[in-house]
Amino acid sequence: xxxxxxNDIHTYYGNIHALKGISLTVEKGEIVSLIGxxxxxxxxxLRTISGLxxxxxxxxxxxxxxxxxxxxxxxxSKGIAMVPEGRGVFARLSVTENLNxxxxxxxxKDGIAEDLEKVFQIFxxxxxxxxxxxxxxxxxxxxxxxTGRALMSRPDLLLMDEPSMGLAPVLVEATFETIETIxxxxxxxxxxxxxxxxxxxxADRGYVLQTGEIVLSNTAKELQRDPTVQKAxxxxx
Amino acid sequence: MSSQLDLRNTAxxxxxxxxxxxxxxxxxxxxxxxxxxxxxxxxxxxxxLLFSAPFxxxxxxxxxxxxxxTGEAVVGGAVAGALTAVPLIALILxxxxxxxxxxxxxxxxxxxxxxxSLGASEIVGSLLLLVGMAVLxxxxxMFHVLPDxxxxxxxxxxxxMLGFAILSEVSLNILRPILxxxxxxALFGTKGITPLLAAIIFVVAIGLTIWWSKGGQQRYxxxxxxxxxxxxxxxxxxxxxxxxxxxxxxxxxxxTYLTEVVDNVGLFILMGLGLNIVVGFAGLLDLGYxxxxxxxxxxxxxxxxxxxxxxxxxxxxxxxPIAVGAAVLAGVTLGIPVLRMRGDYLxxxxxxxxxxxxxxxxxxxxKPYIGGAQGILQIGKPTIFGFEMVKPIHFYYLILAGVGLAxxxxxxxxxxxxxxxxxxxREDEDVAEAMGIHLVxxxxxxxxxxxxxxxxxxxxxxxxxxxIFPHSFNLLISINVLSLIIVGGIGSLPGVxxxxxxxxxxxxxxxxxxEYRMLLYGALLIAMMIARPxxxxxxxxxxxxxxxxxxxxxxxxxx
Ligand SMILES: Nc1ncnc2c1ncn2[C@@H]1O[C@H](COP(=O)(O)OP(=O)(O)OP(=O)(O)O)[C@@H](O)[C@H]1O
Ligand SMILES: [Mg+2]
Numbered sequence: 176x177x178x179x180x181x182n183d184i185h186t187y188y189g190n191i192h193a194l195k196g197i198s199l200t201v202e203k204g205e206i207v208s209l210i211g212x213x214x215x216x217x218x219x220x221l222r223t224i225s226g227l228x229x230x231x232x233x234x235x236x237x238x239x240x241x242x243x244x245x246x247x248x249x250x251x252s253k254g255i256a257m258v259p260e261g262r263g264v265f266a267r268l269s270v271t272e273n274l275n276x277x278x279x280x281x282x283x284k285d286g287i288a289e290d291l292e293k294v295f296q297i298f299x300x301x302x303x304x305x306x307x308x309x310x311x312x313x314x315x316x317x318x319x320x321x322t323g324r325a326l327m328s329r330p331d332l333l334l335m336d337e338p339s340m341g342l343a344p345v346l347v348e349a350t351f352e353t354i355e356t357i358x359x360x361x362x363x364x365x366x367x368x369x370x371x372x373x374x375x376x377x378a379d380r381g382y383v384l385q386t387g388e389i390v391l392s393n394t395a396k397e398l399q400r401d402p403t404v405q406k407a408x409x410x411x412x
Numbered sequence: 413m414s415s416q417l418d419l420r421n422t423a424x425x426x427x428x429x430x431x432x433x434x435x436x437x438x439x440x441x442x443x444x445x446x447x448x449x450x451x452x453x454x455x456x457x458x459x460x461l462l463f464s465a466p467f468x469x470x471x472x473x474x475x476x477x478x479x480x481x482t483g484e485a486v487v488g489g490a491v492a493g494a495l496t497a498v499p500l501i502a503l504i505l506x507x508x509x510x511x512x513x514x515x516x517x518x519x520x521x522x523x524x525x526x527x528x529s530l531g532a533s534e535i536v537g538s539l540l541l542l543v544g545m546a547v548l549x550x551x552x553x554m555f556h557v558l559p560d561x562x563x564x565x566x567x568x569x570x571x572x573m574l575g576f577a578i579l580s581e582v583s584l585n586i587l588r589p590i591l592x593x594x595x596x597x598a599l600f601g602t603k604g605i606t607p608l609l610a611a612i613i614f615v616v617a618i619g620l621t622i623w624w625s626k627g628g629q630q631r632y633x634x635x636x637x638x639x640x641x642x643x644x645x646x647x648x649x650x651x652x653x654x655x656x657x658x659x660x661x662x663x664x665x666x667x668t669y670l671t672e673v674v675d676n677v678g679l680f681i682l683m684g685l686g687l688n689i690v691v692g693f694a695g696l697l698d699l700g701y702x703x704x705x706x707x708x709x710x711x712x713x714x715x716x717x718x719x720x721x722x723x724x725x726x727x728x729x730x731x732x733p734i735a736v737g738a739a740v741l742a743g744v745t746l747g748i749p750v751l752r753m754r755g756d757y758l759x760x761x762x763x764x765x766x767x768x769x770x771x772x773x774x775x776x777x778x779k780p781y782i783g784g785a786q787g788i789l790q791i792g793k794p795t796i797f798g799f800e801m802v803k804p805i806h807f808y809y810l811i812l813a814g815v816g817l818a819x820x821x822x823x824x825x826x827x828x829x830x831x832x833x834x835x836x837x838r839e840d841e842d843v844a845e846a847m848g849i850h851l852v853x854x855x856x857x858x859x860x861x862x863x864x865x866x867x868x869x870x871x872x873x874x875x876x877x878x879x880i881f882p883h884s885f886n887l888l889i890s891i892n893v894l895s896l897i898i899v900g901g902i903g904s905l906p907g908v909x910x911x912x913x914x915x916x917x918x919x920x921x922x923x924x925x926x927e928y929r930m931l932l933y934g935a936l937l938i939a940m941m942i943a944r945p946x947x948x949x950x951x952x953x954x955x956x957x958x959x960x961x962x963x964x965x966x967x968x969x970x971x
Contacts, residue, residue, distance in 0.1 A: 269956075324847070
């Protein structure tokens with residue numbers, strides 16, 4: 176049984192039919208990449224899974240249970256966390272406060288402290304700057320912070336929306352390295368990216384999204400070799 | 413490195429201080445403040461106001477300079493002080509040139525002119541004022557030059573003396589039963605303190621400050637550091653105990669009138685604690701907060717009144733949860749339509765809501781039920797074991813219990829999961845949502861709990877006064893409560909108490925100046941926003957936020 180099973184979901188913004196029957200699965204322990212151009216519906220897919228928008232039809236199953244009608248606040252404690260598009264850190268709070276905020280629904284003090292140490296291990300940079308106000312961090316550091324905060328809820332499934340957006344090439348590479356690290360430590364990841372090249376390199380499998388529909392799905396290796404993907408997303412003629 | 417004294421800035425500050433003082437004189441404030449003695453025969457409140465202008469100007473001129481040398485301070489202070497006098501001298505001379513100026517400037521009375529010219533004739537007085545203000549300007553400027561060892565004792569001496577003089581009414585009330593009649597006469601006048609007491613306070617405050625800096629503080633800290641964990645806990649318990657006991661005996665010490673003032677402050681603290689949850693914790697700007705106060709008061713009124721409008725003749729205690737419940741219901745009801753609103757829009761809608769409630773209370777539509785402009789009379793008093801609570805001191809304990817409960821609830825909620833959700837909401841609604849925080853319930857709980865405290869305050873208010881009228885529930889209350897939160901420090905619980913004492917308590921003690929209350933209020937808010945925007949007793953986060961820039965510099969320095 177897959178950890179996440181999305182089955183033919185249709186999501187609307189008013190009259191706009193943003194997702195036209197998306198189906199995908201994520202197995203426990205995998206990294207799955209969802210690639211596609213601007214406005215393809217990648218963010219909408221993540222928002223639907225995390226319960227921020229309710230699909231009009233279709234099913235979402237997490238760990239075997241139907242969650243398509245659940246709202247976001249119910250899903251955090253079930254083990255789904257999201258790193259939102261454009262980072263989104265609490266600009267006026269310190270790094271540590273931001274991280275603790277990620278554990279807002281937890282009451283196990285010891286566990287939280289343990290996870291904080293773990294996050295600092297993954298991102299030593301955050302540890303150095305733990306008292307700094309998040310708004311003054313660099314873009315890359317803010318991305319680390321947003322990721323660290325999501326990890327503080329101890330998720331089984333981590334949804335990441337374009338973590339490499341706006342980062343310098345060196346940082347992009349580092350970002351994907353940490354994604355692999357996090358995955359190795361036992362977190363399943365569904366990754367949305369426009370940077371198809373990197374996204375397919377770290378992923379086990381991938382889906383290609385176009386105007387609200389999945390047009391291709393395969394293992395990441397196969398997708399990298401696929402001529403249409405190469406042409407449209409990898410810039411290889 | 414010492415920078416060149418900025419002459420333009422000096423001139424600007426001096427003239428500005430002068431123009432402000434001129435304005436204060438022209439509205440009649442200076443003269444009416446002059447009727448209040450601080451130190452009998454030596455200093456009135458009006459004179460203090462007048463003299464603090466050049467002092468402040470001198471102080472501001474040298475503030476912010478890294479290192480000021482004495483020469484510069486003297487010149488800058490003198491110039492700023494003298495310039496402060498210029499607009500005032502112009503006013504004095506104007507009255508000489510145009511004796512009927514009073515027709516257009518009604519407050520420019522002979523008394524004011526005599527106050528400004530320091531009791532001398534116009535020409536001589538003008539010169540005296542010029543010289544005097546220049547000297548005070550120098551004194552203000554020298555504050556930065558003086559070594560700490562002199563400056564600190566001086567500040568504390570002057571501060572305690574003036575503070576004591578301004579609050580002499582309170583001390584008089586407290587000390588009257590302890591001191592004999594003769595001693596009282598020697599120390600206090602009807603309004604203000606005698607030069608003898610002023611001198612005593614000045615000397616004692618200076619002495620204590622010197623003792624403290626010369627080893628007292630060291631010894632105190634050494635003792636504290638030497639304490640074991642157990643002893644430290646013990647000493648904390650003792651100070652909490654002392655605090656509680658002082659709160660319990662406070663009204664006995666204060667006497668009836670001051671207890672009434674404190675009751676008033678307490679009701680505002682209660683409302684402040686509630687609004688602090690909405691605005692301070694959850695970041696939802698609510699300008700119609702008085703509505704819940706009104707609802708609490710009216711429900712209490714209708715349910716317990718023995719008059720025509722009473723419908724149930726309930727006891728206070730039975731009606732209390734209903735009144736609070738009604739306020740909560742109203743809070744949540746208001747919350748639902750404004751769920752999607754932010755910032756300015758939210759403020760405007762809540763403002764409207766507050767007005768709607770007040771208009772409804774005044775309207776003919778509801779007159780048969782809640783009395784319209786005639787209000788509700790004969791509202792029941794609370795009883796405890798057959799004992800009827802009627803006096804301010806009785807209500808003091810009731811309000812104290814309410815405030816205690818509110819502080820407890822607010823501080824527990826702040827540190828609990830809900831508090832963290834509020835904080836996330838306040839900091840960034842979108843991020844909070846993405847983190848899976850349920851915005852609807854988080855907001856509604858803030859509105860509901862905030863309204864509960866206000867409803868509680870309203871219910872007690874109504875029982876305390878026995879009658880309520882719609883005009884008591886105007887916009888000014890909402891503004892007052894919001895201001896006291898801001899002055900105290902937004903999001904800070906002790907800040908609410910400090911803010912209420914300053915904005916509600918102090919004006920009560922300076923009641924004779926009620927006319928200028930709003931003016932002073934405005935001036936205080938402006939001054940606060942410039943000098944101490946984080947509030948008098950800020951929460952750690954607000955404090956850091958306002959000093960983030962300095963911190964960055966500091967960080968940059970070590971890198
Ligand atoms: N709140 C909204 N209201 C109306 N339409 C929306 C809303 N959010 C997204 N859309 C529309 O839904 C479609 C999918 O948007 P989505 O944000 O999911 O794209 P995306 O794949 O994440 O794009 P990008 O790579 O640019 O982030 C777009 O056509 C967009 O205009
Ligand atoms: Mg997107």
